[in-house]
Amino acid sequence: MTLPRFALVAALLVVAGLFLPMVIPNPYYFYAGYVVLQYVVIATGWNILGGYAGYTNFGASAFFGAGAYAAAFLFKAFGLPLIFQILGAAAVGMFLGVATGYLTLRIQGVYFAIATVALVIVLETLVHNTEYLGGASGMTHIAPPPPAWFGGQTQFVFWVMLVIAACAVVLARWLELSWIGRGLRAIRASEPAAESCGVPTLRLKLLACALSGGVMAAAGAPYPTYTSYLDPVSAFSLLIGLNALAMPLIGGTRNWKGPVIGALLLASVQQIATVTISSEFNILAVGVVLIAFVVLAPEGLLGLKSAWARPKLRLSGAKP
Amino acid sequence: MSEPLLSVRDVSKSFGAIKALGPVGLDVAEGERLGIIGPNGSGKTTLINCITGFFRPDTGTISYKGQDITRLPAYRRARLGLSRSFQIPHPFTGMTVIENLLVPMDYGATSARKELENAEEILRSVGLAERRDHPAEQLSQLELRKLELARALAARPAILIADEAMAGLSEAEIDDILSVLFELNRAGVTVIMIEHIMHAVMRYSERVICLETGQVIAEGSPEKITSSPVVQKVYFGEQTAR
Amino acid sequence: MIVLDLALNAVATGIVLGSIYALLALGLAITFGILHIPNVAHPAIVIAGAYAVVVLNRFGLDPILAGLLWSIPFYFIGLAFYEFYARSFESRGGGNTLQSLTLFFGISLVIEIALVVAYGTDLRSVRVGYVGESLRLGTVAIPYRFLVPALITPVVVFLLWLYLSKTNTGLAIRAVAHDERAVSVAGVNPTAIKRHAFGIATALAVIAGAALVITGPVDPFAGRIHIGRVFAIVVLAGMGTIPGTLAAAIIIGVAESLVMSFASPSWAPGVAFAILLATLALRPTGLFGGVR
Secondary structure, eight states: OOHHHHHHHHHHHHHHHHTHHHHOOOHHHHHHHHHHHHHHHHHHHHHIIIIIIOOOOSOHHHHHHHHHHHHHHHHHHHOOOHHHHHHHHHHHHHHHHHHHHHHHTTTOHHHHHHHHHHHHHHHHHHHHTOGGGTGGGOEEOOOOOOOGGGSSHHHHHHHHHHHHHHHHHHHHHHHHHSHHHHHHHHHHHOHHHHHHTTOOHHHHHHHHHHHHHHHHHHHHTTHHHHHSEEOHHHHTOHHHHHHHHHHHHHHOSSSTHHHHHHHHHHHHHHHHHHHHSOHHHHHHHHHHHHHHHHHHOTTHHHHHHHHHHHHHHHHHSOOO | OOOOSEEEEEEEEEETTEEEEEEEEEEEOTTOEEEEEOOTTSSHHHHHHHHHTSSOOSEEEEEETTEEOTTOOHHHHHHHTEEEEOSSOOOOTTSBHHHHHHHHHHHSSSOOTTHHHHHHHHHHHHTOGGGTTSBGGGOOHHHHHHHHHHHHHHTOOSEEEEESTTTTOOHHHHHHHHHHHHHHHHTTOEEEEEOSOHHHHHHHOSEEEEEETTEEEEEEOHHHHHHOHHHIIIIIHHHHHO | OHHHHHHHHHHHHHHHHHHHHHHHHHHHIIIIIITOOOOTTHHHHHHHHHHHHHHHHTTTOOHHHHHHHHHHHHHHHHHHHHHHHHHHTGGGTOOOHHHHHHHHHHHHHHHHHHHHHHHOSSOBOOOOTTTTOEEEETTEEEEHHHHHHHHHHHHHHHHHHHHHHHSHHHHHHHHHHHOHHHHHHTTOOHHHHHHHHHHHHHHHHHHHHHHHHHHSOBOTTTTHHHHHHHHHHHHHHTSSOHHHHHHHHHHHHHHHHHHHHHTOGGGHHHHHHHHHHHHHHHOTTOSSOOOO
16 A cells, blocks of 8 residues: 555544544543553554664653653643644654654663663653642643534544544554665664665664654653643653553554554553453553563564465575 | 775774774775775774764764764764664564565655655565565574665665675575675776685785785785785684694 | 861771672673673662561571672572573674663562562561661771671772782683683683673672671662662772772762762762762773773
8 A cells, every 4th residue: 555545544534533432432442442542652653763773662651651741741831732732742752752762772772671671760850849840749630621623632632643543553554665775774683784874874873763663652641631730650650651562562563554543442452451450450461472482483473474475485595 | 096985084982991993094995896805803893883984983084975974873883874784684684585675765865756666676685585575583594684774775775785695505505695796896886705615715806905903904906915914924824724 | 176077987888888899890800891791680680689688687697698608699699690602692793782781670670679579568677687887987886787788898809819820710701701712722611700790790690788788777779779889889999800890889878978968968869979970981991991
């Protein structure tokens, strides 16, 4: 599918989402669907750096939380509407991504990964010490009433998240097809070889950091509106950082489909599971699944599929 | 004599207390076939890494086409036409063979419109045409070496530096690679060959430089180098001792 | 004068705190610093060790003694752990960093949740006679619950340094990271050496756990706050130098302690991160690191 057609399909899905509140009366589905879509955005954003370029980010929750707090701040301080909150959050995420990347990426990927672990703690510390943002106990966020069309705040933020998800996936798809995506894949395979092919590796990695951070922060922006309340523990939740990593790894990290499939699958299961089993077992299950995939199927579900298809390919070209 | 294409002046590089290279100086003329030999650890790879921009030399200058490139990052040098292949092949896994060639074309200075056709032609010239759409990770050792060269060629280099492009290959396979390199040189590309396989480098090169503990200890025609007592002592002596 | 007293106290506390951090970081100095295995699960293993010490302490055993006893089974757990890692990745021609980091991240989660499932999320502590008392030197007061574990560190650092620089096996551990082929030429099995080193690192984790649980109660997630800190120490030390690890840990301990006294304790977790980033940006080879 060409990119314009791909974008058209995404736009049609967004338009169709406008009519969902008329078809589905129960707001719970929007409440749960929001979380699933939120993870589609997070996983897609994570994969731009983690999947395409091969740089692990353990701190997705730092970007998500930064986005949520940036949005809450912009609303509290200036009363900005949701759309500007999202854009502001994305800008904050891009800045965080570039700053972390610039300080650590010049050396080795391992340091970047470790820095992202610590980034979560630092941002949480920062929020804890900021009275204006509610400190450790959190802050209420009373958003203005949603457009009447949607019939409720939950339905509205669901649709907003649908728009963000569509944009994120189209962005990922565009990156994948463009020269940027090819450069990032080259970096993932071998940085020296990429560099000797004329790929400006540091610049490209920083670009990926910025885009990835921006998308993940945008995923956090509508969160205060969604919950009407924002506190450091849920905004910087470990589960977000874990899911961001697990979803692309389970789906497959090579293209846009992997994180989307992983997010839809894992987030849906978690939405059902939170009703039935405890959150500890939820995390444990994700942890075990993560280990299993890394060890047994490092290319994810999509990798398993192409591994099945591969022997057929061999028949066409005779092996010397 | 016209200005050399590539000129290395007083370049040295140390790692901590260990002096890995130099100071060395050498000139490479346009269209030349230069061989660089020397025992393990003599500084060959360090020299290449300085020339291609992976290491920044501690002292000295490197100029290319009259331009000082000592401080230029590796990717900029690649765009200027300094291309290299790696001792251990670094294929872009997760891509097909043809896609591997598109990377240097995407990022190269010359914006070739007919990217795919050019890439296919290069694949034919190295004998990888039928592997065009195979994932890079499925290639054999020989094919990986060829891909390494093909990718370096796709950047349309003025200088190709082949770092032990033939290590571990059979005699027939060495002939294969050598003919690719001869063909390339005939097309006007300057080739610097770093090689351990003596008969190959002697057959290919017009001029040979021998490095030992970071210094140039001999330089001249292949015949002169082969008969040089200094070279025989450090290099051939080492080989016969094994 | 009050400021001076406060500063003196902060520095003394910082040195003590730092030497406890060093104990936490020593295992990682081996796995990450020497072997280049990004073992982000190390702090979680330390906490698992602390819980193991708590169990033996219930029978009245001294926590340090309990830590020493546990270090033997933990050594073997470490061997098994490395075997799992090696079979998953190194046999595949060295898995990429993303995958091995993810593996250790997953393992650390599993350890944490296993502790939650077994013991709940309540804080656990050990009983020792000297809790609540302090050593007083003029205006400086150091609680024994910090001083005693801090005194283990110099002993462990010295023994480890002796082992790594004076014995054949220790030298082989250092060599294997540099050049695997050279070691195997010398007739040593590189995999066995690395496995052994990983075992030692895991055994050190339980001793660190014992020290940590003497300083104060732990919960299953207590390791998380140390992840940034221990990596900061190892990087600041210059990857794998053992005396450097102690020095780097004391620098970070003193810095944190000063921030705690003069700013606010809630800022302390950010200190190590700031130092880590500054190190990476300004001197990536670390303070005491030589050639890579």
